[in-house]
Amino acid sequence: xxDAEIKYGLAxxxxxxxxxxxxxxxxxxxxxxxxxxxxxxAKCRFEETAYLIWNGELPTQNELDEFNAKEKAERGIxxxxxxxxxxxxxxxxxMATLRTAVSFLGLEDKEIDDHATDKLYERxxxxxxxxxxIVAADFRLRNGKDPIPTTKDLAFxxxxxxxxxxxxxxxxxxxxxxxxMTLYAExxxxxxxxxxxxxxxxxxxxxxxxxxxxxxxxxxxxGGANEAVMHMLKEVxxxxxxxxxxxxxxxxxxxxMGFGHRVYRSGDSRVPTMxxxxxxxxxxxxxxxxxxxxxxSRILDKTMVDKKGxxxxxxxxxxxxxxxxxFEIPMFTPIxxxxxxxxxxxxxxxxxxxxxxxxxxxxxxxxxxxxVIAIEQR
Numbered sequence: 001x002x003d004a005e006i007k008y009g010l011a012x013x014x015x016x017x018x019x020x021x022x023x024x025x026x027x028x029x030x031x032x033x034x035x036x037x038x039x040x041x042a043k044c045r046f047e048e049t050a051y052l053i054w055n056g057e058l059p060t061q062n063e064l065d066e067f068n069a070k071e072k073a074e075r076g077i078x079x080x081x082x083x084x085x086x087x088x089x090x091x092x093x094x095m096a097t098l099r100t101a102v103s104f105l106g107l108e109d110k111e112i113d114d115h116a117t118d119k120l121y122e123r124x125x126x127x128x129x130x131x132x133x134i135v136a137a138d139f140r141l142r143n144g145k146d147p148i149p150t151t152k153d154l155a156f157x158x159x160x161x162x163x164x165x166x167x168x169x170x171x172x173x174x175x176x177x178x179x180x181m182t183l184y185a186e187x188x189x190x191x192x193x194x195x196x197x198x199x200x201x202x203x204x205x206x207x208x209x210x211x212x213x214x215x216x217x218x219x220x221x222x223g224g225a226n227e228a229v230m231h232m233l234k235e236v237x238x239x240x241x242x243x244x245x246x247x248x249x250x251x252x253x254x255x256x257m258g259f260g261h262r263v264y265r266s267g268d269s270r271v272p273t274m275x276x277x278x279x280x281x282x283x284x285x286x287x288x289x290x291x292x293x294x295x296x297s298r299i300l301d302k303t304m305v306d307k308k309g310x311x312x313x314x315x316x317x318x319x320x321x322x323x324x325x326x327f328e329i330p331m332f333t334p335i336x337x338x339x340x341x342x343x344x345x346x347x348x349x350x351x352x353x354x355x356x357x358x359x360x361x362x363x364x365x366x367x368x369x370x371x372v373i374a375i376e377q378r
Contacts, residue, residue, distance in 0.1 A: 006363050007095040015195070015358070018055065020346050021186045029269045032186055038273045046181035047071070047156055050342045051188055054124060054349075062310065067125075068155075074129035075150040076157075077101075077137070078108060085134075085141055094334045095218040098213055101134045104126070106207025115203065115352055123346035125207050130340055135334040136163035139327075145364070157181065160338070172284055172327060176277040180318055183270045184336050186343030192216040192223065193340075193347050200348045201358040213344050214337055221258065223340075226332040228257035229319035231302075239292055242299035245300070250307055258316035259304050267311040271342050278317040293320050 007013045021032050029036040033052050040049050044058070051059045054243065059067060083105050089098050105127070106112055111119060137147035140163075148163045157178045158168045187193070196213040197325045200206070217223035236245045249256050261268050282294040297320060303310050322332050 010194075010360075015189065015194075016351075018188065018212045018347065018350060019056070020343065020350060021188050023071050023188070023269070027269075028182065028266055030187065032191065035183075037183060037270055041182040041273050042178045044182065044351065045155070046178045046185070047180045048337070050156075052130060053122065053346045055341045071129045071156070072152040074126040075133065075152060076131050077105075077130050077230055080108070081134075081253050082103070082137060085138060088138075088141075090142060093218070094135065094142075095214060095334045095337075096130070097138045098134055098212040098334050098337060099218070101138070102131070102214060103207060105130060106211070107206065112205055112207065115205070117349060118354065120206055120345070120349045120352065124341070124349070125340050127206075127210060127345065129364055132160045132338050133163055135338060136160060138334075139164055139331055148263065169325070170284065172280065176281050176284075176321060177275060177285070177325060179277045180321065180335075181339040183274055183314055184318070186340070186346070190221075190222070193344055196344045197347050197351045198358045200351045201355055203352075203355070206345065206348055209348050210344055212236035213340075217333060217337060217340065223333045223336045225257045225313070226319040226322070227329050229315050230329050232257055233293055233320060236296055236300070239295040239299060242296045243303050245302050246303040247307070250304075256304070258319070259310045259312050261311075261313045267315045267340040270314045271312055271317060274314055274317040276323065278321040278324075281321050285324050287335060290324055293324070341370065 019033070021030065023030050024036075027036070029038065030039060031037065032049065033056050035052065035058070040052070044052075045070055048064060075194060081101060084104060085097065085101060088100070105344060108124070133150050139182040140147050148166055150163055151159060154168065156163055157174050161168050161174065161177070189197075192213040196209040197207040199212045217298075220228050236242050246256070248254075278297070279294065282290045297316070301316070304310055304312070319329075319332055322335060323329065327335065
C-alpha cells in the first residue's frame with residue numbers, strides 16, 4: 001500500500017450504508033430520514049425528532065403520545081447510581097462522570113447480552129430518558145446541592161430545566177433549548193457515531209458503544225468545541241477586542257474553535273437556525289453582558305469569513321446560547337449527549353441489523369522483519 005492510497009482520518013471513505021441522515025449536497029441541508037433539520041427545528045418538538053430518528057417517520061399524535069409515555073416510564077435513576085455519583089472526584093469533567101454513569105447503567109441491566117432489535121430500542125429510550133437526569137444530578141452535586149428527582153408531568157426539555165434549577169423557564173427559552181436538541185441529534189458517520197458503530201460491531205453491547213461514543217465526543221475537536229467557543233468568548237472579553245483578537249489568532253495560527261467542518265464547505269446548514277435561537281436568548285435575557293456576547297460573536301464570525309472564507313459550525317452559536325440559559329460551561333457537551341443519544345442508538349441498531357465487524361487495514365511504516373539478538377550480544 002502506498003501513501004497515495006491512504007485516506008488519513010478516513011476522509012472521504014464510505015464505510016457502510018445508512019438511512020438515518022445525510023447532508024444533501026444540492027441543498028447543503030442536513031436531513032434526518034429525508035427531512036431538513038432546519039424544518040424539523042422550526043415545526044417539531046425534540047420528542048418528534050427523536051421518534052423520527054428511531055422509527056423512520058414523523059409520528060401521529062397518538063404515536064407521539066405513546067412514545068412520550070414510554071420515555072416518561074423510563075425516567076428515574078437508581079439510588080445506587082446517585083450514591084456512586086456522590087463519590088466522583090469533585091474536579092472531574094461532567095463528560096467523564098457521564099461516561100462512567102452510563103457504564104454503570106449497563107451494570108444494572110439484567111438483559112445486557114440480548115441484542116434483539118426490540119430490546120435495543122427499549123434501551124435506547126431508557127438512555128434517552130435517564131441521561132438528562134444524570135447530567136442534571138451531576139450539575140447539582142458538583143455545586144453542593146441534592147439532585148432534584150425527575151417528574152413525569154413535564155415534557156423532555158422542561159423536565160431537564162426542572163431537574164437542574166427547580167423551575168421551568170419561559171416557553172421562549174424552552175423553545176431555544178428544544179431547537180438545539182433537534183440540531184444536535186444526528187450527523188451521519190461523525191467521530192463519536194463511528195466509534196459507537198465500531199464498538200457495536202464487536203457485539204460488545206449498546207452501553208459499551210454509547211460509553212465509547214461519549215469518550216469520543218468529549219474531545220475538543222468534536223463535541224467539546226461548544227465549551228471551547230464559550231471559553232474563547234470569555235478570553236476575547238469585549239466586542240471592541242474581537243476583530244483584533246481574531247486577526248492575531250489567524251496570524252499566529254492559533255486553533256480557533258467553532259469554525260469549519262469536515263462535511264460542509266459553504267456553511268453549516270444548522271447554523272442559521274441556532275444563530276436565531278441564540279439571538280432570541282440575547283433578547284430574552286436583555287442584559288448588557290448578553291448583548292456584548294452577541295456583538296462579539298458577530299464580529300468574530302465576520303472577520304473569519306472575510307479573512308479566511310471559513311464559516312462557523314453549530315457549536316459557535318450553541319455554546320453562548322447555553323451559557324445565557326444559565327448552564328455552566330462544562331455542561332455544554334453533556335447536553336449535546338442528551339440529544340445525540342438518539343442518533344448514536346439509531347446507528348447502533350442499524351449496525352447490528354446486518355452486522356459486519358469493522359476492522360480496517362493500516363499502512364505499516366515501521367522496521368522490516370528482523371532477527372532477535374540475545375541480550376548479552378546487543
